[in-house]
Amino acid sequence: MKQGRLRRSRRLSVVMLLMGACTLALAQTEVREESIEAQREQAELQEKIDAADEATREALRKLRAAEREADRLKAYNAELAPLVERQADTIAQREQALNTLSETREAMPVLMRDMVDRLRQWVETDLPFLQEERLARVDELENMLANAEMSASDKLDRLLGAWRTELDYGREMDAWQGQLAGAENREVDYLRLGRVGWYYVAPDGSEGGVWKSRANQWQPLNDDQLAEVRKGLRIAREQRAPELLALPTSIEVTAAGSQSGGAS
Structure with a gap:
């Protein structure tokens, strides 16, 4: 009887040990999980x-990059500020010019007509050298003004070109051959010194003259003056080095309140 209880007790202990081991194993598994x-x-x-x-x-990297870009743009804007200001002034000036453009266009025909009239008056009262050629140029300008197909800018360019040609006459020394003004079928050599002196000499050098504006006619030259004219002709034709010429002038020269009929 005792032995039976002992065996049952042992089996119970083994079962409990097995259950404890299983519980421990489950606990360890749960801990691992x-x-x-x-x-x-x-x-x-x-x-x-x-x-x-x-x-x-x-x-942070983007923020720093944005800060650097902002600094660059700030410096760039500071550099552009004077340029923008100048451009603003230019735009304002052009706007003002545009505002007055219509007035300028309306006044342009009157202005060009006045320039042609003044040019004709100048040629007619000037020394009469190449007068037919110069008056023909003025006639062409008058015909041009009546040409409706030509633009105002082209007309103004040609008109200014004619004025420049007349102005150049006052700075040039020129020599050419032509018919003597006031005489027919008489070929002479002409010498012009700007607008202050106009002279001629016969091809054989025997006689010559200076044009006098006040008398509106030729005045004879003496031998010394003829020699100076021949010298001037060679200078104008680049056959001689430039030098001073002792010649009477075609116009009255006033200096210090006095008048003189000659100049060098």
């Missing part, structure tokens, strides 16, 4: 922290 889960959660948290750090670093 919880540890693995904790490690996984820790890894996920670390990944989130790393991602947040990278995003922060990227945002």
